[in-house]
Amino acid sequence: MNDVGATTVLAFDNPWHVAALIALAVGLRLWAAYTRLFDIAPVLYRSRAAVLEFIDSALIAVLLVFCILRPFVVQAFFIPSSSMEPTLQVGDRILVNKFIYHFRKPKFGDIAVFEAPPAANHYGLDFIKRVVGTPGDRLTVVRYEGLYANGELRNEPYIKETPTYDWPDLRGAQVVVPEHQLVVFGDNRNYSNDSHRWRALTTDSHWEPRPFLPEENVLGKAMFIFWPINRMRIVR
Numbered sequence: 001m002n003d004v005g006a007t008t009v010l011a012f013d014n015p016w017h018v019a020a021l022i023a024l025a026v027g028l029r030l031w032a033a034y035t036r037l038f039d040i041a042p043v044l045y046r047s048r049a050a051v052l053e054f055i056d057s058a059l060i061a062v063l064l065v066f067c068i069l070r071p072f073v074v075q076a077f078f079i080p081s082s083s084m085e086p087t088l089q090v091g092d093r094i095l096v097n098k099f100i101y102h103f104r105k106p107k108f109g110d111i112a113v114f115e116a117p118p119a120a121n122h123y124g125l126d127f128i129k130r131v132v133g134t135p136g137d138r139l140t141v142v143r144y145e146g147l148y149a150n151g152e153l154r155n156e157p158y159i160k161e162t163p164t165y166d167w168p169d170l171r172g173a174q175v176v177v178p179e180h181q182l183v184v185f186g187d188n189r190n191y192s193n194d195s196h197r198w199r200a201l202t203t204d205s206h207w208e209p210r211p212f213l214p215e216e217n218v219l220g221k222a223m224f225i226f227w228p229i230n231r232m233r234i235v236r
Helices: 015-034 042-073
Strands: 074-078 093-097 111-115 126-133 138-142 146-149 181-185 199-201 207-209 218-227
Touching: 074 218, 111 181, 126 146
Parallel strands: none
Antiparallel strands: 074 093, 093 218, 111 126, 111 218, 126 181, 138 146, 199 207
């Protein structure tokens, strides 16, 4: 399943584009400060200060957004697939809190954006899924029933439909989540490239389950749908 859970929608995703934008703003600032164009008429001369103030404000805004807010605080993402339906729809634009996991670990129920591990995608794309297992949890999925954690059926009112698969493949077996690892599922449980599908080819040409997501791969927690307007809401 070729499922991409989330891709960034902010312009200038390439760091070189950001550097070029900053260089352009600095260049305009220097040009406005030293050009003699404003000396032609008194009205233009008096407008020099306003132009410089505008460019300074724009440069500060660019630095704030691309060098502080976006890398460390909040970032916008686009939802291109149905893997998180009904919670997130194709075309939703969401804001992701990139700061929260500096203060606490991901927990059950969090909708997290993360860099996909190789078993999920070889290109290191950003995925979005719901955290369903944290270190120490014993997990199993029973067909037409749902997800069991530590022997208890999880209450998951947000999923689109009950799972049509058993996981692990051997009915009754459990997956124990290791330290510093997570298990993540899509809310569209049967049509999501998530932990229950992740596999890697071993040296002896066998496909081995690789269901775990390293905590260090997590980029942030989805917190708000800001577009389209009729879907503006807190993400839960």
